[in-house]
Structures are given as structure tokens and as C-alpha cells.
Ligand SMILES: Nc1nc2c(ncn2[C@@H]2O[C@H](COP(=O)(O)OP(=O)(O)OP(=O)(O)O)[C@@H](O)[C@H]2O)c(=O)[nH]1
């Protein structure tokens with residue numbers, strides 16, 4: 054890195070940690086574009102992270118996540134907490150209609166200095182949320198935001214990933230689960246810290262709650278308790294209770310590990326970096342080792358698992 058670039062990076066990092074929102078916006082753009090300055094920024098802020106409560110909202114399209122987040126922001130602001138939101142657009146590198154809609158639905162906070170809303174795309178990842186999301190959360194955290202909210206559309210993989218990153222994971226459903234019940238059973242109950250039935254002003258909300266509670270009861274008795282709440286995001290009904298529960302979960306499950314930093318997020322980032330490095334090394338060794346191994350696998354001399362183990366052993370030597 055040139056001296057000028059170094060100076061620019063140092064200045065940006067200083068302003069970011071100082072809480073200047075323009076610097077945060079700038080830094081996020083660097084991270085998203087994978088600019089050369091990105092690793093420098095991330096390295097410099099690492100010791101400043103670990104103070105934000107990171108809350109993930111996920112759920113099927115249209116259940117009211119953005120509207121609910123808007124109401125949650127209002128509640129946190131009432132409690133004198135600042136809130137940064139990262140809305141992850143899983144579909145395309147160009148922000149589509151969904152994100153525009155998010156902007157409108159969270160628009161009431163546009164002029165509030167204590168609210169920062171940014172959409173980020175998850176392009177270029179093997180699927181799901183991407184390390185970029187975790188890095189953007191680190192930036193927001195280092196910039197001093199009290200609460201960091203992530204919105205992702207429930208597309209299977211991203212739901213599971215959000216749970217690996219967020220301190221508190223909230224799965225939002227709408228009344229009348231119907232066919233979705235099976236999908237919910239498959240993964241969501243495993244990752245949710247809190248289940249919310251939004252649109253409780255619509256019929257079937259109580260029935261949906263009962264279905265969810267019944268499903269939760271089928272799990273092993275030693276599993277932690279998952280509260281099931283109802284909200285009406287459009288009116289704000291139930292949102293104060295939701296924020297109480299978020300705070301309670303945070304205090305019980307996350308605060309005790311704080312001395313070690315944001316453990317979940319760091320674990321995710323380290324595992325992600327390890328996977329990337331393995332891919333890079335695999336690519337580098339593909340010419341020789343891989344060809345030979347493929348031949349041996351196809352001759353039945355070596356199983357795929359043994360080949361993988363041998364490869365890892367060779368790499369780690
Ligand atoms: N009746 C009712 N409508 C709601 C409620 N919450 C949200 N909506 C409406 O549901 C629609 C979808 O809301 P969004 O907040 O965009 O939902 P979303 O889950 O963020 O949608 P995607 O980001 O596209 O996945 C909007 O028309 C909202 O006004 C609610 O509590 N009751």
C-alpha cells in the first residue's frame with residue numbers, strides 16, 4: 054500500500070471509530086467492493102468490536118420483517134439506544150424492489166442521527182449471508198452503534214447463517230402457516246432464539262402461535278426455552294415486549310461471554326477465512342495432487358473422505 058493510501062486508511066479508521074457516519078458508509082463500501090484497503094480497516098478495528106447487541110431478523114418474504122424492524126428501531130430509540138440496520142439483499146448485486154421497499158418502510162427514521170440504515174448485497178458467496186455481512190456488522194459495532202439489526206429473507210441457508218452471527222436470532226412468521234409448517238419444522242426451530250408471529254391483527258394468529266408452541270414442545274426437554282410472541286408491526290402492538298425479550302436474551306446468553314469478544318461472530322469469521330484459505334490452497338495444489346487423487350478415487354483405491362483427509366494433512370504440514 055502506498056503512503057497516501059496508508060494515510061487515507063488511517064484517517065478513515067480514526068473517523069469510523071470516532072462514530073462518524075460518513076466514514077462508516079465509506080468503509081462499508083470498501084468492504085463490499087473487496088477493495089485493497091478492506092483488510093487493513095478490518096484488522097485495525099477488531100479490538101474495538103464487541104459492544105453492540107446484534108439482532109437478526111429472518112423469515113419468509115412479506116411476513117413483515119422490515120415493518121417490524123421499523124417499529125423495533127422506534128422502541129430502542131425510545132430507550133435511548135442507537136440502531137444501525139444492515140438489510141441483506143440476497144437476490145442481486147443491484148438493489149431490487151425489496152430493498153427500496155425496506156427504505157420506505159424504515160423511512161420514518163431517515164432524519165434521526167441515532168439510526169443508520171444500509172442495504173448490502175450478499176453476492177459472491179457460496180450461498181447465504183457471506184462473510185461481508187459479518188464484516189459490516191464489525192464495522193457498525195466498532196463505530197459505536199448500540200444495536201445492530203440484520204434483516205435477511207428466509208432462504209434456508211441464510212437463516213442458519215444468521216444464527217451463527219447474531220447474538221439474538223428472531224424468526225418472524227405470519228398467521229396461517231399452512232404448508233410452511235414443514236419448512237419451519239425443518240430448520241427454523243433449531244436456530245430461533247425468539248419466534249414472532251407478526252400480523253397478529255389478522256385471523257389465525259392465535260392458532261399459529263399454538264402450532265409453534267406445540268412444535269417447540271416436541272423438542273428435547275433439555276433445549277433452551279424459545280419465547281413465542283405476537284406483534285402487529287404496523288401499529289407497534291407487542292413491540293415493547295419483543296424488545297424486553299431481546300434484551301433479556303442478550304443479558305442471559307451473550308453478556309456472560311463478553312470478555313472473550315463477540316465469540317459467535319469471530320468463530321464464524323475464522324471458520325469462513327479457514328474455508329477460503331483451504332479453497333485457495335486447493336486451487337494451488339490442483340495441478341498435481343488433485344489430478345493424482347482423482348485418478349486414485351476413480352480406480353477405487355481411495356475413498357473421497359480419505360482423499361480429503363490426506364489433502365488436509367498435506368496442507369497443514
Ligand atoms: N395487517 C398487517 N400488515 C402488516 C403487518 N406488518 C407488516 N404488514 C404489511 O405486510 C407487507 C410486507 O411487509 P414488509 O415489512 O415489507 O415485509 P418483509 O418481511 O420485510 O418483506 P421482504 O423484505 O420482501 O421479505 C406490507 O404491506 C406491510 O405493511 C402487520 O402487523 N399487520
Ligand SMILES: [Mg+2]
Pocket residue numbers: 118119120151155204
Ligand atoms: Mg423487508
